[in-house]
Amino acid sequence: MKPSKVVFIDGNLERVFNNLSEKDPIKKALKRAIKNIMEDVFIGRNVKKNLIPKKLIQKYNISNLWIYNLPSSWRLLYALTPSNEVEVISVILNWMNHKDYERLFKF
Helix, strand or coil, X not given: CCCCEEEECCHHHHHHHHHCCCCCHHHHHHHHHHHHHHHCCCCCEECCHHHCCXXXXXXXXXXXXXXXXXXXXXXXXXXXXXXXXXXXXXXXEEEECHHHHHXXXXX
């Protein structure tokens, strides 16, 4: 299987990522996650459609959500979108600490 493409949902999120220090453990983990997602778009945990927070559906107009566990209980949220018949694009929506993740999903 050929590597898929990974993009950020918008330029602002990409700037936040790019502005993280190269020594920042979260940036290192995000880079590793992006590499892993490029190799296997299904590496994350798929969220059942009825459990996707409405806030995310409305904000990003998504119909699927994947969660990739990062170190120190951080989470990377991404969605899959077809770009054509042979390629799937993974779109990074956000990353957050466990407290914000719990708040989003209201555990």
